[in-house]
Amino acid sequence: MPIFKHPEYPEATLLRLESMVPCRESQVSTLLSIFGERQHFSFPSLFIYGHTSSGKTYVMQTLLKTLELPHVFVNCIECFTSRLLLEDILRQLQHLSSKKEDPPPPPLSCDTFNDFIRLLKQATMSPDLNNQTLYVTERNVTLVLLSEIVWDLLRPNTGCLEPLPLYFPDYSIGHLQKILSHDHPPEYSFDFYAAYINILLGVFYPVCRDLKELRHLAVLNFAKYCEPVVQGEANERDTRQLWKNIESHLKKAMQTVYLREISSSQWERLQQDDGEPGQLKGLSAHAHVELPYYSKFLLIAAYLASYNPARTDKRFFVKHHGKIRKTNFQKKHEKTSNHLLGPKPFPLDRLLAILYSIVDSKVAPNANIFSQITSLVTLQLLTLVGHDDQLNGPRYKCNVSLDFIRGISRTVNFDIIKYLYDFL
Incomplete structure (x- = not known):
C-alpha cells in the first residue's frame, strides 16, 4: 500500500509520486490533504519555507505535474516588477487553457491589479479549468509561496489573510x-x-x-x-x-x-589529458569559477581597488577602450610592494567608479549590481569592513589571490596586469 492516500487519484499515480519524492512523505501527505479533490475549494494561500535545497520547489512541482493539477510557476526574482509578474501568470494561464492546434494567443498587457482580475477571469473560462482549483505558485485560486525566509519577516504592516505555513526541514x-x-x-x-x-x-x-x-x-x-x-x-x-x-x-x-x-x-x-602521474587537475582555486558576468568585473574592480593606491586611479582608469599607454611611475619612498602588504579597504563609490571604467558596456547602478556585491561577500570573496560607519558608507576588501583574479580575468578577456601598480 502506498504511504500517500487520496480517494481521487489511482494507486499507481500515488506509488509513482512516492518514488519520486523520497524523504518528504510527511510534507506530501499534508499537501494532499490540503488540496482535497479537484472540484473542492482549497486553502487560499500556502507558505512553504525552509533552507535552500530542502526540496520545496522540487516537491511542489513534482506533486502538481504528477497529479496533473492546473498550475503556473513564477520566479519572483526574474519577475522583479508587478507588471512582469502579472503578465507572466496570465501568459502561462493562456497556455494552459489553449489547445495544441490553436494558434498562439496574442501577448497580454497588464498594468494594474484590476486588469489582472479581469484578464484572469477570461483566461480561466476554459471548461478544463472552470471547475478546478488553479494553483498559482470568481475561480478558486490557491497561491503557494516558496521561500527561504520565515513569514514573520515578510508579513505586511497593513495586515493580510495569513497563509497556511508548511515547514520543510533540512535533509538529515x-x-x-x-x-x-x-x-x-x-x-x-x-x-x-x-x-x-x-x-x-x-x-x-x-x-x-x-x-x-x-x-x-x-x-x-x-x-x-x-x-x-x-x-x-x-x-x-x-x-x-x-x-x-x-x-x-x-x-x-x-x-x-x-x-x-x-x-x-x-x-x-x-x-x-597527458600530465604527471597522479596529478590532480582541474581543481585549482583559479580555474573556471562560475560567477555572473558582472560579478567577475566587480571582483576585478575590487582587486584593483585593494592593491592600487587611490591616487593612481585617474591614470589607470581614464577611458582608453581597454588599453593604456605604458608609463613609469616615480615610486619614491616606496620600498615594499602593495601585494606584500596585503589588501587595503576601499569605499563602495570607488569600487563602482572602477567598474564603470573597465566594463565596455554601460552599466546602470541598479539593484542587480548591489545584490551581486552582497553575493561576493557571502561567498567570502569580498570582506565588508567598517559597515557601522553610516556617514561614509560601507568599505570592502578583496580576499582573492593574484593567481585567482588572473584566472577570472582571462574568462572575460581582461588583462589585469596592465592595471596593477606593482607591475609597472
Whole structure:
C-alpha cells in the first residue's frame, strides 16, 4: 500500500509520486490533504519555507505535474516588477487553457491589479479549468509561496489573510545518503555506489548540506573513486584501498565547494589529458569559477581597488577602450610592494567608479549590481569592513589571490596586469 492516500487519484499515480519524492512523505501527505479533490475549494494561500535545497520547489512541482493539477510557476526574482509578474501568470494561464492546434494567443498587457482580475477571469473560462482549483505558485485560486525566509519577516504592516505555513526541514545525513544512493550508474551495484556516497558525506557533510551541491560533487569525483576498480587493481569491496586512492582528491575538492569551478564534462576531459602521474587537475582555486558576468568585473574592480593606491586611479582608469599607454611611475619612498602588504579597504563609490571604467558596456547602478556585491561577500570573496560607519558608507576588501583574479580575468578577456601598480 502506498504511504500517500487520496480517494481521487489511482494507486499507481500515488506509488509513482512516492518514488519520486523520497524523504518528504510527511510534507506530501499534508499537501494532499490540503488540496482535497479537484472540484473542492482549497486553502487560499500556502507558505512553504525552509533552507535552500530542502526540496520545496522540487516537491511542489513534482506533486502538481504528477497529479496533473492546473498550475503556473513564477520566479519572483526574474519577475522583479508587478507588471512582469502579472503578465507572466496570465501568459502561462493562456497556455494552459489553449489547445495544441490553436494558434498562439496574442501577448497580454497588464498594468494594474484590476486588469489582472479581469484578464484572469477570461483566461480561466476554459471548461478544463472552470471547475478546478488553479494553483498559482470568481475561480478558486490557491497561491503557494516558496521561500527561504520565515513569514514573520515578510508579513505586511497593513495586515493580510495569513497563509497556511508548511515547514520543510533540512535533509538529515541519512536522507542525503538515501537520495544520493539512488543516482548510482547502472554499470555499478547499488551497494558499491552507496559506500562511495557514505565516504563523500563523511568528508563534505560537516561543511555542506546542499543537496544540489552534494549531487554535483558526487558526479564530479566518482570516476576517481572507481579508478582502481577500472584498472583491475582492486574490487568493489576493497573499501580501504578505494579510500586511500580518493582521500587526497576529496580534500583538494573541498576548496571548490559552492564555487562550481568546473563541470563534470570538463573534469573528465582534463583527466584524460597527458600530465604527471597522479596529478590532480582541474581543481585549482583559479580555474573556471562560475560567477555572473558582472560579478567577475566587480571582483576585478575590487582587486584593483585593494592593491592600487587611490591616487593612481585617474591614470589607470581614464577611458582608453581597454588599453593604456605604458608609463613609469616615480615610486619614491616606496620600498615594499602593495601585494606584500596585503589588501587595503576601499569605499563602495570607488569600487563602482572602477567598474564603470573597465566594463565596455554601460552599466546602470541598479539593484542587480548591489545584490551581486552582497553575493561576493557571502561567498567570502569580498570582506565588508567598517559597515557601522553610516556617514561614509560601507568599505570592502578583496580576499582573492593574484593567481585567482588572473584566472577570472582571462574568462572575460581582461588583462589585469596592465592595471596593477606593482607591475609597472
